[in-house]
Amino acid sequence: MLLIRPITTADFAALKQIAVESGPGFTSLxxxxxxxxxxxxxASHSFNVDVSAPGDHGYLFVLEDCITxxxxxxxxxxxxVGLHTPLYHFQQNTVIHHSAELNVLNQLKTLTLCNDYTGASEICTLFxxxxxxxxxxxxxxxxxxxLFMAEHPQRFSDIVIAEMRGATNAEGKPPFWNWLQNLFLTIDFPTADKxxxxxxxxxxxxxxPRHPIYVGLLPTEAQQVIGQVHENTKPALKMLEKEGFKHRGYIDLFDAGPTVEARLQDIRSVALSRRVPVTIKEVRGERTLAVANTALSEFKASFGKNAQFDEQQQQLQISAELxxxxxLAEGDFARFINLD
Known part of the structure; x- marks a missing residue:
């Protein structure tokens, strides 16, 4: 069985190993x-403090193999995000250059540095x-x-974002970075990443750059990756799109990967999750369910076919092991969604 729980100080060595394995570009670890x-x-402070509105709090979970x-x-x-350390993006816009005398109208794409997502909640650090x-x-x-956000909505913003890793070339470097480095930063990507x-x-x-950048002036290889995701990130993006996340034109400063957003209440798994009492019995359901308790600092969740929802009784049947x-004890509430 795999179990999600809040991270603790005892998990430091494991978290560091994950940071090593995740490699360059995984800036959140x-x-x-x-x-x-x-x-x-x-994270420990965030899980244990009482809040009535989203603030400078971070919730980090670990996935544990219960057998090993x-x-x-x-x-x-x-x-x-962005309340203490600014969160920067490039916003894609279109400007119009029009000459009535010459009967010429040009629509030109630009990139503008911004902090528009300040205060938004961010899902992150998935490995x-x-x-x-x-x-x-x-x-x-x-x-x-x-599931956690649905159970504790007061802790999160109405807008939820996710930054997706951008496309890289055959050498594993983001083409978008090259022009930026040459013109503005003059430091290499690993240094900036660190x-x-x-x-x-x-x-x-x-x-x-403090002024809008005309996209047409960038090298072709940089233009081509704007808003594109890394090959390994495509499944994650597809999953979020099914949840209702959309790209509104914001991209990462360094690899031009898209940042997608959704309203918390409109996220599919938030809207479809159910909070119901549990009854304990041996069960082998037809569907794979993700099930979580309703705690905060003692939040725990797992998944499998050892749970099924009884529509008639409006109860979630779960095995004694789960x-x-x-x-969870008989009659306690749990929140669940279907993973199939």
Whole structure:
């Protein structure tokens, strides 16, 4: 059985190993002890503090193999981004250049530096070890965040975003970065990636272009990847699109990957999740369900066919093993969604 739970200080070594395995470009998990320890402490505080509105809180979960005790994945939510450390994007716009005298009308695409998503909630930090990428585990790791958000909506913004990794070339480097580096930053991608990962983003405001950039002036290879996702990220984007997320024209500064957004209440798994009492009995359902308790600091969730919803009784039937893992007793409430 795989179990999601809040991260603890005891998970530091496992989180660091995940940071190493996730590789460059995964800026939310830098290979930096102090930063990782801060993320764990920040998450522990967030899970234990009473809040009535989204603020500077981060919820980081780990996926544990209950048989081996090994941490095999992680997933997270930032309650309100950009409140203390600015969150930058390029916004895609179209400007019109018109000459009535010459009867010429040109529609030109531009990129403008902005902070438009300040205060939005962000789903982030999703990683699953390759050997576990099967049997709904990846889908569960993504969707379990929506179960948590559905249960504790006051902790999150009305707008939820997800930053998708941008396209890279054959050498694994983002073509969009090259022109940016040459003209504005004069530092290599790993250095910029590391600075962002440890929260040092002042150089963005100091060195990035302050005026709209005409896309047509960029190198062709940079233009072609604007709004495109990395090949390995396409399944994640497709899953989010099915949840109702849409791209509104905002892209990452360095790899031009799209940032997608949705209203919290309109996210499919939030809207379709059900909060019902549980009854404990041995069961083998036809569908794979993701089931979570309704706790905060003791939040736990798992998935499988050892749960099924009794429509007539309006109860969720779960096995004794699942009930024990989720710390649920007969009559307690749980929240679930269908993963199939």
């Amino acid at each position: 830098p290979v930096h002890d102090e930063r990782l320890q801060h993320k764990i402490a920040h 005790g090994e941490i095999v994945g992680t997933t997270g939510i930032e309650a309100a 699953l070890r390759e050997s576990y990428r099967r049997n709904h585990a990846g889908r569960f790791l993504s969707k379990v965040r929506f 600075l962002i990962g440890v929260g040092k983003k002042a150089f963005i405001a100091e060195l990035m 009930a024990a893992a989720l710390q």
